[in-house]
Amino acid sequence: MTESKLLVAVIATGGTIASERDETGVAKPSLTGENLLSDVSKSDVQVKPIELMAKDSSSLTLADMQTISDAVGRELADPEVSGVVILHGTDAMEESALLVHLQHSLTKPVIFTGAQFTADHPQADGPGNLSAAIAASVDPSNTEKGVLLSFGGKLLPAWGLYKRSADEPDAFDLSGHAICPESPGFTGTVKDIRIDIVAIYPGCDAAHIDASLEAGAKGIVLAGLGSGNANTLIVDALNRCRESDVPVVVSSRVPVGELVAGYGGGGGGYDMGAAGAIHSRTLRAGQSRILLAAMIASSKKRADMADAFGDFQKMAKS
Structure with missing residues (x-):
């Protein structure tokens, strides 16, 4: 009697892993999940x-997320x-992976993967990444690690994930050293939640923050x-956000390192906290947007948000 194979669900969403270049040289998603699986060794598992x-x-x-x-x-x-x-494009991989982690308490491994190079590229990395992801998805020990990314030979948690390279096979890394928190199991849908990201730069004013408020963020x-x-103009704008009951999370354009609201001077992180902003310890802007959307959709209060953006008080150094 033949032993039954483990069944792995492979959800195709597009991305570079499913893309080929047309006659003009433009890459577009054109391959189905079934197409991609046909090139992958999967003798030990059955795929759906x-x-x-x-x-x-x-x-x-x-x-979509x-x-x-x-x-x-x-x-x-x-x-x-x-x-x-989950087969997914790399541009927004960290966002979708975090949303899945926030909304689902896992009973089995969930693995995201994709590719840096198109399927018809001489150095196509999709098949290797997909094979590794399938292998990771049938290892029961990966369940307790939360949603994971299998990419470029690494297996990384969703929390703090960011894309660090636009042209290398090893494309992802972690922004900090926080232990990936257990899923909070947020139940609210984010599909109708508008969360804007505003870039801060030397000499900027609050025009984009005010535009977000006007747009109904x-x-x-x-x-x-x-x-x-x-700066002080941004701190002044945070007071307007607080009056409008619009939560503001402060992250950073710096990709790596723990973020601490330690600076004053009228426009530092400490001053923004005093004006009501929530400081993100680990998550950068893209993932901060997802966490904030998930918490608003689930009617969480500011104190809950502060705890979440502090890594749910589960910080640990590796």
């Missing part, structure tokens, strides 16, 4: 391809499925300078 969407991740909306998260939830609920792999993330700093 799910054709969810075919998009470059740069064009994904929060509604919610669709991806919902699809993962359905596979987690299927007792026949042993693991879930439910929350704002600042990509601050250094450890999350700005």
Whole structure:
């Protein structure tokens, strides 16, 4: 009697891993999940391809990311499925992976993967990444690690994930050393939540913050300078955000390192905190937007947000 194979659900969403270049040299998603799986050795497992969407991740909306998260939830609920792999573009990989982590308490491994090079590139990295992701998805020990990214020979947690390179196979890293917190199991859908990211730069004013308020943003993330700093004009704008009951999270344009609200001077991180802003310890702007959206969608209070952006008080140095 032949031993039954483990079943892995492979959710295809598009991205470079599913892209080929047309006659003009432009890369576009054109391959299905079934196409991609045909080139991957999977003798030890049975795969179930799910054709969810075919998009470059740069064009994904929060509604699309919610669709991806919902699809993962359905596979987690299927007792026949042993693991879930999501094929995804690299531009927004860190955002979708974090949303799935925030919304689902895992009962089996969930692994994101993708590619830096198109499927028809001489150095195509998609097949190798996909093979590694499938292997990771049937290792039960990966369940307790939360949502993971398998990419370029690394297996990284979703919390603090960021894309560090636009042209290297080893494309991702972590912004800090926080232990990936357990999923809070947020239940609110983010598809209709508008969260804007505002870039802070030397000499900037608050025009973009005021525009976000005018546009009806439910929350704002600042990509601050250094450890999350700005200037007095931005601090003044934070008071207007507080009056409008719009939460503001301060992150940084610096990719790596723990962010500490230690500077004053009228426009530093300490001053922004005094004006009501929430400082993100680990998450950079893209992931901060996802966490803030998920918390607003789940009707969380400011104190809960401060705890979450402090890594749910589960910081530990590696």
